[in-house]
Amino acid sequence: MGEGEQVLVVDGVCVSFSGRPVLDGVSFGVRAGEFYGLIGSNGSGKTTLLRTILGFQTTVAGSIRISGAGKKALVGYVPQKILLDPYLPLRARDVVSLGLDGHRLGLPLFSGRQRHTVDRVLKAVEAEGFADQRVGELSGGQQQRVLIAHALVRDPQLLLLDEPLANLDMRSAAGIVALLRRLCVEHRIAVLLSAHDMNPLLPVMDRIVYLANGHAASGSTDEVVRSEVLSRLYGYHIDVVRVHGRILVVAAGSQDEIRTAIGRDPAHVAQIP
Template sequence: MLGVEGVSVSFPGHTVLHDVGFTVQAGQFCGLIGSNGSGKTTLLRTILGFQKPEAGRIRVNGARGAASIGYVPQKILLDPYLPLRARDLVSLGLDGGRLGLPFPSRKRWTAVDAMLEAVEAGPFADQRIGDLSGGQQQRVLIAHALIRRPSLLLLDEPLANLDVRSVAGIVALLHRLCIEQGIAVLLSAHDMNPLLPVMDRIVYLANGHAASGSTQEVVRSEVLGGLYGYHIDVIRVHGRVLVVAAGSPEDSGPLHAHDPVHVARVP
């Protein structure tokens, strides 16, 4: 469904991605994991066609370039006083890019209602979007991205700033939709732990490079050490993963214990 082949992206004085490659098949849930500045958003923008790579290519659904892609961006500022209901926002996903007002029809609203029910947002479909909680807004944004039935869904940090219960609910929802609709899901996050029960594959970004495969194949000391450029310990405890980096202060820039990707430096 998605093929990223040898993609490199640079900005003036800085290489963000270097020879990144991985695949995601239909019906697979893939986590794109990395700390701030690792290139997650740049990679998603490249897949969408917003950023042109210096090298490599992107194939979506077997074709070159972006085909049927749904996208939930990292930050959407919703005015709490905007007179827009949840169902109105989802309906914009059908033809929000077209000029003129959409023609209201029963078929249109049936499709909107069906998608709202699919993401368990039916009970607040008629509420003002600005009055919804963070978790409820994410469900509406996912419905907006899926209303045109894409084959690939990209989500940029959809779990950021959500409470633990909302995170669990969104992850379970996306996993269910991935299975039921057979779509490929690529979700970027700092913290891999909420995704561990549902991830089929992981793409781990660090220092512009990527390692991809199953969690067992990628989240290992030797693999992550190769990405970071110094020794990495991977500690598994109580069903969670802690990545601990042992290195000197001059190694590769600062890493902090509070970073949600769980990379901590020890002396």
């Protein structure tokens, strides 16, 4: 992909469930080699949007365009909440290998070239040290690296991740974020990662797509995470508070109330998300 070329264009997408709008006129673009955070509270439509991009969910209106749509394996996907049985008789490298030929029954026999590809991707995600361990016995952070390798094994131009930081401790989450940023820069992969909390992504995020009330705003963090922008999305007044390098998005309340809450404990502030 060329420098700054758009890999994904979402244009006026509307999705409804049983007549209830879930996404309403969502528009944004994703460029090669950039890291995008898809931010929104639980139920805001993040997973629905990712499924729509993948073609698993039909739209009522709007369009989605992916560069080179005729090519195979253009998009890599790490779904939400995969639970791996500790007794599952698959090694980490076996899971990655399934990304090459997982549509066939059974574990296929791979050529030397395919084994080299798997080893290369395992090394790229820093998982070669546990490549031959049972995947169900790995830590949450290690499993997430294996799932990312599985999504990358066919060299996609766009990587979609649905809440990959959920249930990870802070150290593991920071490691995954740093890994994805490196992949972004070194391999020119466009990354779109959904999360309910933007703060772990602030050091690496090039742009943000913020979902609320079925609508979206996109741009740099400074452009989007502002009181007037988020108030328009939510349909009521929102305050944006920056404290100790973190961003808190809080429901309407007097500035005195917000300052008092932060003075006691930032956790007392109702964050959305």
